[in-house]
Amino acid sequence: SWYFLRFCSARDERAFSREAVDYWMPVDQYIGGVEHAVLHLLYSRFFTRALKQCGYLELKEPFAGLFTQGMVCHQTYRSEDGEWLFPEEVERTDDSRLVDPDGRPVIVGRTEKMSKSKKNVVGLDAIVDTYGADTARLYLLSDSPPERDLEWTETGIEGIWRYVNRLWRMVSEPPVPLAAPGHPIPAALSPAVAASRRATHKTIAAVTDDLDKFRFNRAVARIRELTNTLEELPFSEAGAPAVLREGLETLARLLGPMMPHLAEEMWQTLGGEGLLAEQPWPVANPQLTRDEQVTIAIQVNGKLRGTLELPRDADNLAVEEAAMALPQVLRWLEGRPPRKVIVVPNRIVNLVA
Incomplete structure (x- = not known):
């Protein structure tokens, strides 16, 4: 002790x-x-x-x-004579009935913490043989917050397995020839390509914060969102090959602690220098984590009457004019100019009638 x-x-x-x-x-x-x-x-x-x-x-x-982390749980099964059954001993018939190896009906019990005595355990060797150790790791991290219990399901791990294969295809068979390793990002990017690059750096910042706070499931969700964003990148536009490389290298680095084997293979396939395990953790560019557009709440007498999408740090006068031009605001003002206008930059405009 x-x-x-x-x-x-x-x-x-x-x-x-x-x-x-x-x-x-x-x-x-x-x-x-x-x-x-x-x-x-x-x-x-x-x-x-x-x-x-x-x-x-x-x-x-x-x-x-x-x-205090949660427990890994699984449904329990009993035979007609009350004997516990392993999940692999339970079969589903064509008419969706659950039966034991002898064809007798199976009694489905509660979902409980995995226990050898109740046989509601899943053999790790079988999981690794079927899906690989990295897939099992990512599933355990992604399914629920780590402080809550996790219910192991075949559907869940198969979903992660499909994602892993999709990610590997992006790296091994990129949709466009990637820029050379270390190639600088062009200064002039199309709006869509620039948005994808901002998504990469926002993901770095968010995942770093999530890992620091043990929010592993949220970190995995953000990594998958970035994967989707990179898949939708307009590959024919200027700067796309360089931005795609930066995004894929970032995915490899962020996944390193969670899927070390796949991440290392990704890094080598992308032409990374040395071992991924020896690389520093990625650092987000703060200029790229700020949204260029912000959503501003428009209030009349303290009550929300609409929103506006405007450039960040827009001039207060321009923000007031845009707010005053909203049809719903004009209706609530009843044609009279406001007695007072309160502007909280990048957040709120309150018109006091």
């Missing part, structure tokens, strides 16, 4: 080095399932507080952060 103190000075002849503990502790992040974490946290905190009261530590709490 105090192993974390020993880890600070594992080769010390004493139980632990006070100097090393003062330097390294507390543990920045504790991750554990709820059943394990509750008891272990209790013991660890007890020992830490006891050692502090006895004068061996200055530390009061052993862990600075706690994250």
